[in-house]
Amino acid sequence: MPSLDSQLAQWSDLDARHPCTALLLGNGASRVLWKPFGYFSLYEHAQKAGRKSGLAISDQALFKSLGTELFEPVLSMLNTTVRTNAALAINSTAPLNRYYSIKEALIHALRAVHPPHALLSSATMATINAALRQYRSVYTSNYDLILPWAMEQAPQGFARLFDDEGFFDVRRTASPGTRVLHLHGGLHLLKLPDGSTRQRSAIGAELLEGVAVNIPGEVPLFVNEDRSEHKLRAIRQSDYLSWSLAQLAGEQGGLCLFGQHLDSSDEHLLLAIRQARPKHLCIAIRPLNDASILNQKQYFTERLAGAVDGALHFFDASSHPLGAAELALPVPLTHARRL
Incomplete structure (x- = not known):
């Protein structure tokens, strides 16, 4: 294993030298905006x-x-x-x-x-929207509504993976624009009894409030807090989720990891990356201190050994548009009391 130091590249410099065509987001990306998105268990x-x-x-x-x-x-x-x-x-x-x-x-x-829709300004959504459109494919293991809300801001430039009635059809996925794939489902998605997937038609605040609509036969499609093998079992029972994971397993260009720790609960995502063997990996790290940087670099170097054809590159997460400090939302006291 090569010697490691505490130096981190700036995202703009690294992206110019080692561009990435795909982005894999994890819980850390959502926590940039909303601290209550910590590693909680809904159950x-x-x-x-x-x-x-x-x-x-x-x-x-x-x-x-x-x-x-x-x-x-x-x-x-x-x-x-x-x-x-x-x-x-x-x-x-x-x-x-x-x-x-x-x-x-x-x-x-x-x-x-979950943060209320009213807390997210148009400027925040526009920043996220523009950052997503820099990639050919965006994968996320988060099931919150941050990305769907950001895409609403300016839907042009994003691939349409659901038809006019909101249904996913694996035979009709060749659409121009940035593909945003929710590997563990999302609050905007519904699973039907036959394993097919429908995207809810609601937008804005109603996308969160409308989760309360009880329609027997349709359940929210998201996979959360359990062991990797249990997540994989649920993924295999969904046409959309299984297709999305297969797309990640085919990413052979540069792949950027942001807020994605790839711990044991996401072993299936790590295996997909190993299968893909991307050209190189650019990994976001929060620069808390030198010791923390070294620990994170060592963790990813060991975790991703043999998973990439090229090199691992590490960069300062705060230098990426999705890691900017100004994106952070204040947590209202009334909301914090519910946590």
């Missing part, structure tokens, strides 16, 4: 929210029996049970009641950690 938050807005004891027992802390598979299972009961003329409202109860707890947890 734990919903569990602790209390009887009025959190998971009921019977809801928690259901998660435990299925061996998961993911909302999507539990809601999907309940939807299947409701349809099966209806087909067999079984008169039981329990599965539907549990569906609504768990969905309500999820909604409260999401609203507690």
Whole structure:
């Protein structure tokens, strides 16, 4: 392993010498804007929210029996049970009641950690929009609404991966412009019983508020807080998610990692990068101090050993347009109390 130092390149200089055609975003990118996007567990938050807005004891027992802390598979299972009961003329409202109860707890947890649309200025959204359009493909493991909201600001220049009715069709993905792919789903996406994917038509604040709409048969499509193998299992059950992961596994140009730690819970993303063997990797690092920089460089050097045909390049995260300090949103006191 080559010797490491605490020096970090500036993004503009590094990009000129080693341009990247693809960007992979992680939780750190969202935390630049909104500190409550820390490595929280939605399940734990919903569990602790209390009887009025959190998971009921019977809801928690259901998660435990299925061996998961993911909302999507539990809601999907309940939807299947409701349809099966209806087909067999079984008169039981329990599965539907549990569906609504768990969905309500999820909604409260999401609203507690997500920034309101009103806090994001047009200038902030324009900055993010312009930064995304510098790449051919943008991959994100985040399921928040920051990128969909930013793309609304000026949709020209972004590829259309969903048809006019909002449905994804893997046969119709050849569209000009920057592709934005949500590897773990998002709050703007819905999974249908047959595994197909629909993008919600709402925009702006309604995209967050509308998560509360309960339509049996459709569940929010996002994969969160669990082991990598559990995430991969959920990804394989979705046409859109499996296609998106396969696209990452084919990225052979320069790839930029921003806010993406590639820890053990995202082992499937690391394996996709290893399969792709990109030309080079440019990795954003927060320059807290010299020791922190060295530790991060060593971590990525060891973690990505043999995963890239070229070299690893490290740069100061704050020098990238998506890492600018002025993007940070103030957390209102009333919002912070809910966390």
